[in-house]
Amino acid sequence: MTTISSSSDKQVLHVDDDDVFLKIANHRLTKEGYQVTSLVRPEQALKHLLNSNCRVCILDIDMPRVNGLDLLQEIKAYDGGIQVIMMTGLVSQMTVLESLRGGAEACFFKPMPDFTPLMETLDATFVKVERWWRCLHELKNRRASELNTAGSSQ
Template structure:
């Protein structure tokens, strides 16, 4: 499997580093950002296929970041991770263009499968845009 470039955005540094290590062991080229602003900056300077995005963060929340990503980087697929099952924000994130929504703590194998699916979907979208 070709390596997928993923940006993991979560303000919980411990969670981020553990998940990043798990992903990198499975052919995922992963970078991390601790807030929405840092994530948006990284998207301007690096080429990512998938963003795994926490919903609740200080400053910009995940929904705000998702909307900006889908406006400025529509080819990037976003998987939202959330610690709660607030149906209103879940529906809002899917309406805003999230590829998927998963509850924390996400099963690593399932998350990797969704990341691969998202990267594949993004690739199809890029090919159609050409």
């Protein structure tokens, strides 16, 4: 069974056009045991997801070229099981609602003087990812068992 217990499994993709915030967040998340890939160019995010085993993303909303809400939709269309946490400097009720309606786990505001709420959300998100893997593993085992039972009764 796949578990999300080691730090190498706690992969996070962080996409933000603010290089300073990317570096600060990368340092804080790495210090907490996450394996972080930081991208300043949002158009590289889907390619990274296609080529990695990353199941959790942190996305800035207001970015040039690709809006974070549009990227959220693209990620969810590609794989609805990828968990996304939104970040923004645009503090508005509409931003939060659009993020949550789009399937985001949470929406946080920058600047972020205290990373505790983000860390708590990331921990809960990885628990959710682990539940997904367990469910898929159980489904695989049930199907294999059903095929074995059907094959032995013939």
